[in-house]
Amino acid sequence: METYTTDDALTLIGFGKFQALVLTYAGMGWLTEAMEVMLLSFLGPVVREEWNVSPQDESLLSSVVFAGMLIGACAWGFISDRYGRKTVLLLSTLLTSGMGFLSALSPNYLCLLVLRFFVGIGVGSGHVFTSWFLEFVPAGNRGTWMVILSFFWTIGTVLEASLAWAVLSALSWRWLLALTALPCFLLLPFFRITPESPRYLCAQNRMTDARLVLERMAIANQGALPVGVLTYHQETKTDYITHVSEDEHLIPVREKEHTVRNAIRSKSGAIAALRELLSHNLLRSTLLLWFVYYASSFAYYGIALLTSQLSDVNRSCKSGLIFEVHQNDGNLYKDTFITSLAEIPGLILSALLVDRFGRKATMWSLMFACCAFLGPLVLHQNELLTTTLLFGARACGTGTTTILCLYAPEVYPTSVRSTGVGIATAIGKIGGVICPLVAVGMLRNCHQMEAVLVFELVLFLAGVACILFPVETKGREMD
Template sequence: MGEDGASTFTVDDTLLHMGFGKFQILVLAYAGMGWVSEAMEMMFLSFIGPAVQALWGLTYHQEGLITSVVFLGMLVGAYTWGVVSDKYGRRKGFLITAVVTSGAGFLSALSPNYISLIIFRCLVGLGLDGGPVLCSWFLEFIPAPSRGTWMVIFQAFWTFGTVSEASLAWFVMPRLGWRWLLVLSAIPSSVLLVFYVFAPESPRYLCLEGRKEETLAVLEKIARMNGAKLPSGILVSENEIELAEKSVPTEDTQLLQSEENGYETRRRHLIAVAPSFTRISSVNHALMDGILWKCIFILWTCITDNGVAQWT
């Protein structure tokens, strides 16, 4: 409840209230283009090695290094872009990755020698592992109960990207060569830059950062496009609710004899802490939880096994 008795709502409450609509479809198309771009750049690794080996007379070890440096760049980017997107926003995170990926992709096509190609492909790998930022950004616009379903649907863009790259290579390589294939493969990431101005920041990120006015502006835009209305009441973040619940004095709690009094105490405390609440790094704290670490380890294992199976 708000200061004057009004109800409160969170970003997740709002997304659930408005449902999936036109706005989410546009966000899916934008984020999906980034996933297509990543798939195409990864699939390209299967075609560039033999072509460059024949052109520059490379050894098999040198040819293999063209692929290896991409994964080296991804190893660095996997952590880097997560930190960037958490600190500066999802929007800035995938902007930088799109600039790096598209820029390095076009420069790869202009590589005059083997060393320059290695450097540019490593930079492509650095940008490629920003792809999960787009996935997270998209899912933060989806109502919580539907996120699992839409995450699976989102993966279809990867399949589309790999099929597109294989088809493109079949048509372009014999006629125009590998340099033109590089140029065409970098176009999807460039599309992200063209439409970047229309991409909103994640309302969840904005709310956790305490930027309530910007959060409401994004939520109102979603409501207009989906033909819905915002819930009535005051917007609060999950962190504010959690902080309020954890900060209720134990002595007072023991004195409460009814559910109504307990709820009223929590409401008043939430009102007291909400104005001074600015930023709480709950994400980093949550990641230290043992259960989450187990899940992360399992995911790492699955992704590693999938990579080994795909590239051996």
């Protein structure tokens, strides 16, 4: 009997109107996360002014959001692999929008702190939106469409900076919180027409449901499904499992032997999924991805902080004064816009490189380029050169993060994809929590050289880790 896989169907149907709608929905999820993260740049100072909280409590407001994102990234990944992508899309959207609106009504600082923690848990689902979208995209052009998806993040950062500029100059910070939660709320009316991932359905042995989704896709794209019966894996001549190396495990499913993961797909829990991620087949990829995710987040948020800190450091440390931040709102908005706009050339660069040179080569080359841009900053530079170097570093860092968010879902099989990416994302959030200790704490003590060298070391090691990834996923079918 003739059979075909999900990859066969997606290749024949192609990228069309159906995937464009999925891209828009997933992109709105990313836009929401970007706005909530960017909000942290503006919320702390206005809350400190209204409720007269200490600087430590002000920084705690950001820390609890990242702590929530860390927990959410792990939890949503497991729920997605266990109960489906759609379940996570709905629950996380309800949590993020609901807690976001309630935050605007907070009567005191403690209440705001708790509500923002739950907002962090909600937006920790961003990686599920990414994996869900990629599971609808044909193998040949996943890189390009992942870069396009990443533009929604950049739009979110620019939109939030613009919104903060307009709202905080005329209205209360409570309006800013409510309006920031609005895009997430707008996702809810479209949930009923949102499809479940056909790859997930196949992994759960729900072939009829998977075929119905593929038929909807074919109709929307004015295409046709392959002839035959839909199967999870292509039929092979052998029916036994052999011990394979990690490289062999990660080659296209047509070329590997049929492996059944019923223990993970059905009744097993997080322990079984983690055991699979740390198995002989995936251990090297998993450990390297954990470190690169950590380094990528460390650099991404750290460079954003450096943008707003270095000019003040140069003035204060040269004059021998104790470091204080003397930055008016206009400079804060200007720095935010510069940081956000630097992502655009980074996305364009990654789009040009990823499908030509592959995921691994693009990531390590951009990591090393980021090191090169930061290198001159070990010494004090004038403001124009500092801004230019940080602009280049941020562009390269954004490109690397974009390709990493594409590479990780391609590496893991469907049965543990969201769990694997979720844990890696959570580890990345630890980098976001730690980087202020370097980017702000060391700079306040006039240790610019030491701070920049720490970033250089982390980025260099991450570049080496990218070289050591065991497989190139360019053009590879997703298991």
